[in-house]
Amino acid sequence: MSSAIAIRLHEVRKRFGATEAVRGISMEVARGSVCGFLGPNGAGKSTTIRMIMSIILPDAGHIEVLGATALDAKDRIGYLPEERGLYRKMRVAEFLRYMARLKGVPSRDIDHRIATWLERLELPGVSRKRCMELSKGMQQKVQLIASVVHEPELLILDEPFSGLDPVNARVLTRAIDGLRAAGTTILFSTHQMRTAEDLCDRVVLIHRGEKLLDETLEGIRRRFDPRTLLAEPMEDASAARAALRHLPDVTDCAWSDADRALQLRLDEAADPHGAMQQVLQAVPMRRVELRRTTLDEVFVRLVGGDQQVLAAQEVAGD
Amino acid sequence: MTDSLSPRRIMLVAWREFRHTAFTKGFILGTIVLPVVLAALFPLLGGLLKSTPTPLTGTIAVVDASGRFASALEQSLQAEVKDEGPDAKDPFSEPVAVQAKVEAIADASRTDALRSELAAEGLTALVLVHADPESPAELLVPSSSRPRHTQRLERALRDAVVRLRAQDAKQDYDHLLTLMDAPRIRASRVSRDGAEARESIALRMLVPVGFMALLWIAVFSSANYLLTSTIEEKSSRVMEVLLSAVSPMELLAGKMLGQAAVSAVVLVMYGSVALAGLGAMAMMDVVPLAHLLWVVAWFPIAYLMVAAVMAGIGSAVNDLHEAQSLVAPAMIALVLPLALWLPISENPNGAVAVAFSFIPPASPFVNVLRITTASDPVPLWQVLLALGVSMASVVAMIWAGARVFRVGVLMQGKTPTPRELLRWLRSR
Structure with a gap:
């Protein structure tokens, strides 16, 4: 029986000792969509994903994956765990063949699929190498191949971009785009908002085991109304700043090197279009624009009050 | 929710486990080449070692x-x-x-x-x-x-x-x-079919110990492989990758099955060499077929008991060093049959022998020693009761090992305390 929903969680809870890692999360991931599963470190993303995969079982609630449980649908699901690893002494092709057989790929197709994926992920000539001979980035790509070699209907990627350099991250992004185009449902966790913004149709944000946000990107942009104007004055920026900071709707005005413009933070009740008019009337401007809300801003707004979380993000180098 | 058990996936895991243990240079040299070479060299050993001392002169x-x-x-x-x-x-x-x-x-x-x-x-x-x-x-x-x-x-x-x-x-x-001059007395054993063979008291005492040691070596060598391969899969973080393809129970079953095959190879190789040695000395009659069949019957029970313990320990720890603290208490129970071989050999129907026949995980080894030592047959009811108790113990130990395995394979960090292990046993 084929449903429009690939993953359905209802009031799922999981406790480890005194810590309640997941607190009643409900969510749905539509077939063929790309869903970003966001949250700071320790938010409960990996625990939720492990429960979706039936690697651990929830204490309460219900999980449905491809119309069944993940155990029943294992051969139709691809999974790249956060804790990545390979058999160090195994050769790459041997490892991938082993994983493909476990996933039920017909023997006659295995070598062709492995060769295709090695080429697609720019890993030429590694099939005879032992896994321990590969660089970390190459190992990560091999692990991705292990999760997609059986052409899964649903692909779950836990922090797929962590530890990848920009070049390899781009290769991975292309691969995910290709899988999306082929109709694969993709759920991936990350705390790299930019990546999520580039790839996702929908975003679920959790924090401390609770869902804070579950919406499409467009919905998020509408919901989190922009409150920042970028204004590039024709002449002296200091004088412009002094004039603009006293406008009634502006709560803060500062120069941004990155934007090469003044950043004007607006009052919560302000009308952005009216504020733009006021700016143009106050000082001659080369440009005035309403800055687009980023997921970063949404993230910080939703979980940013937690200083510990921010500190953890900094330590993690995000 | 129960774990699905796919025979296809179990066999794939078992084959990988067997292949990556038995097809290594170390295993082939130690378990296949060495026994064959020893068997071939045994008849030549006397000639090679024989020396002619220097004459006394002057x-x-x-x-x-x-x-x-x-x-x-x-x-x-x-x-x-x-x-x-x-x-x-x-x-x-x-x-x-x-x-x-x-x-x-x-x-x-x-x-x-x-x-x-x-x-x-x-x-x-x-x-x-x-x-x-x-x-x-x-x-x-x-x-x-x-x-x-x-x-x-x-x-x-x-x-x-x-x-x-x-x-x-x-x-x-x-x-x-x-x-x-006291003459030498030649003692011979006459078998049921009338064939005569030279008696060797020492050898007749050693053969039952040999049976037990053979079972012990076969079981422990592969159980040790099971321990190390589980730890390796955990420490190399490949465990969760595997669990995306197989359930914990399929993984455990496959690993135990693969190592059972390894254990069987060890048993057959060393057993064949021992039998070949006895055959060369015309002493095959000290190894009745019934004794061989009893060893074969007790082998899977002994293996499953020890393997369940080792798999549980391997899943609970992060490296071999940590494993030692958990293996040590288990080993004390497991080496007991070796420590008690003399009193059991001398009195195979005595109180010590009978009592330890029913205590796992010593029971398979003690029973093999008793059955192959006793001049008077071990009472059948004792053997059957010991088999029943041991099989029930196997079920219990596999259940406990599987519970620990299922939780332990995903755990990283400090070694669990006994209380935590008990909590794992009760966890869903």
């Missing part, structure tokens, strides 16, 4: 005022050769040939000069004959004297003293020797 000076001792010593040196033959003490060595001449010295004042000559290695030995009946002769040899030459001279001197006593008593010493 001059043996005997300071004896009576002049009788030198002659008696010469006779003893020649006569004693037969007592040192291959049947006597050392099966790998020929007797020491004596080509030395014995020189009688009547003048005791030459003793110091002879000592100096001996120290300079001009003499092979110097014998000083005393009147004291408690110490009738003293042997002096140079520091370079070979131990076997000294031993040969000591025995000849003792023989010469007794020879002279016999002469003093007007007795024919050689005749007395003939009378006193």
Whole structure:
């Protein structure tokens, strides 16, 4: 029986000792969509994903994956765990063949699929190498191949971009785009908002085991109304700043090197279009624009009050 | 929610486990090549080790005022050769040939000069004959004297003293020797079909211990592989990748099955060599077919008990060092049969033997030892009850091992305490 929903969680809870890692999360991931599963470190993303995969079982609630449980649908699901690893002494092709057989790929197709994926992920000539001979980035790509070699209907990627350099991250992004185009449902966790913004149709944000946000990107942009104007004055920026900071709707005005413009933070009740008019009337401007809300801003707004979380993000180098 | 068990996935895991254990150089050398080479070398071993000692040459000076001792010593040196033959003490060595001449010295004042000559290695030995009946002769040899030459001279001197006593008593010493010579008794076993085979008491005692040791080695070598491979999968973080493709129970079942095959290879290889050795010595009748079948029957029970424990431990720890703290208590219980082999062998139907027949994980090993040792058959009810208890124990140990495995494989960090392990047993 084929449903429009690939993953359905209802009031799922999981406790480890005194810590309640997941607190009643409900969510749905539509077939063929790309869903970003966001949250700071320790938010409960990996625990939720492990429960979706039936690697651990929830204490309460219900999980449905491809119309069944993940155990029943294992051969139709691809999974790249956060804790990545390979058999160090195994050769790459041997490892991938082993994983493909476990996933039920017909023997006659295995070598062709492995060769295709090695080429697609720019890993030429590694099939005879032992896994321990590969660089970390190459190992990560091999692990991705292990999760997609059986052409899964649903692909779950836990922090797929962590530890990848920009070049390899781009290769991975292309691969995910290709899988999306082929109709694969993709759920991936990350705390790299930019990546999520580039790839996702929908975003679920959790924090401390609770869902804070579950919406499409467009919905998020509408919901989190922009409150920042970028204004590039024709002449002296200091004088412009002094004039603009006293406008009634502006709560803060500062120069941004990155934007090469003044950043004007607006009052919560302000009308952005009216504020733009006021700016143009106050000082001659080369440009005035309403800055687009980023997921970063949404993230910080939703979980940013937690200083510990921010500190953890900094330590993690995000 | 219950774990699905796919035979296809279990067999794939089992085959990988077997292949990556049994197709390694270390395993092939240790388990296949070494036993074959040993079996081939065994008949040649005697010939290779056999040595011909250097003959005893030079001059043996005997300071004896009576002049009788030198002659008696010469006779003893020649006569004693037969007592040192291959049947006597050392099966790998020929007797020491004596080509030395014995020189009688009547003048005791030459003793110091002879000592100096001996120290300079001009003499092979110097014998000083005393009147004291408690110490009738003293042997002096140079520091370079070979131990076997000294031993040969000591025995000849003792023989010469007794020879002279016999002469003093007007007795024919050689005749007395003939009378006193205790003949060897050849013991043979006659099998039901009338065939005769030479009896060896020591070997008959060792064969049951061999059965138990064989079972122990086969079980423990593969259970140890299971422990290390589980730890390796955890420490290399490949475990969660595997769990995306197989359930924990499929993984555990596959790993245990693969290592069971490894264990069976060890059992067959070393068992075949042992049987070939017994066959070469015409002692196959000490291994009745029924005993072999009992070993085969107890093997899976012994393996599953030990493997369940090792898999549980392997899943609970992060490295081999941590494993030692959990393996140690388990090992105490598991080496018990080896420690108790002597009392059980001597009294296979005694209280100790009967009690330990029912206590896992010692029970399979103790039962094999009892069954193969006992002259009187072990009561059938005891064997069947022990089998039943052991099989129930296997189910319980696999259940507990699987519970720990299921939780432990995903755990990283500190080694679990016994209380945490108990919590894992109760977890969903």
